[in-house]
Amino acid sequence: MPPPLANTTPDAPLLDPDDPWRGQSRLSAVAEFVAPILLALCGLVTVLTTLGILAVLVVQSVEFFAAAGIGVGDFLFGLELRPGARPPRFGVLPLVWGTFLIAFGASCVALPIGLLSAIYLSEYAPRGVRAVLKPTLELLAGVPSIVYGYLALLLVTPALKAALEPLGLRVDHFNAVSACLVVGMMIVPSVSSLSEDVLSAVPQGLREAAYGLGATKFEVSTRIVLPAGLSGVAAAFILAVGRAVGETMAVVLAAGTMARFTLNPLTSVETMTTYIIQVVGGEASYGSPKYLSLFAVGLTLFAITLALNVLSNLVLRRYREVYR
Secondary structure, three states: OOOOOOOOOOOOOOOOOOOOOOOOOHHHHHHHHHHHHHHHHHHHHHHHHHHHHHHHHHHHHHHHHHHHOOOHHHHHHOOOEEOOOOOOEEOOHHHHHHHHHHHHHHHHHHHHHHHHHHHHHHHHOOHHHHHHHHHHHHHHHHOOHHHHHHHHHHHHHHHHHHHHHHHOOOOOOOOHHHHHHHHHHHHHHHHHHHHHHHHHOOOHHHHHHHHHOOOOHHHHHHHHHHHHOHHHHHHHHHHHHHHHHHOOHHHHHHHOOOOOOOOOOOOOOOOHHHHHHHHHHOOOOOOOHHHHHHHHHHHHHHHHHHHHHHHHHHHHHHHOOOOO
């Protein structure tokens, strides 16, 4: 039997086994080379933007301390904020107190509502209801914050006055309770959406094992699913609190601009973001200590927000459960 004829077709491709692009089109090869560079450049832009913001805040803050003639300790631990006094007082603690008062009150509103909503969407809601309810809930995140501020000014505060003043409780026109309520409703979608994603990612096998042992749906939701996703839920809580700390327009319209220490949430307080808006929109001359103080306050707010984000990452890494 004669041997088979060799392929002598003149158009047959000659493939080099050492060619790194063998089996790939030239276009896909170029894409594989260019894509990592573009992605790295995009990541570098975000890092450089953050570093640029930090550099501006640090440089202007140093200039503020030199112009105002005060130390960092006097600024961070000062109990009075009176830029127009003689001599001026630039203690940031009243602003920090007002910021955390609003953030704490907003958390008391948003965290329970957001977590319970996430448990319902993850464990109880039928698929059709969930498909409608979750996007509807997330629409709250798309409402501009200034709308929430007007809601507090025109609806929440009058309702508080009507409910509490007959009981002998005086409610200021600008007060912390109104700000806490509207900011709390603003961050409910963040808590609910992030927590629901975490709870939905818990393996179905854990639920089935609990049902096989005779557990009820409520017991599965609260004793199996929630502890399994607790790290992600805690991270969602911290990120939501960070947003409440940095909220501006709703707090400006709802809480007012009275920088002071108070335990009465029915009176006006001032946050760090409110002070920044007040200085920018006021009559402070460019380069004056009062104008430069907004950069020092902004740097303090930046540090607080950064600390909250780092804390959320630490919680997520420390208590994260990995299921295989």
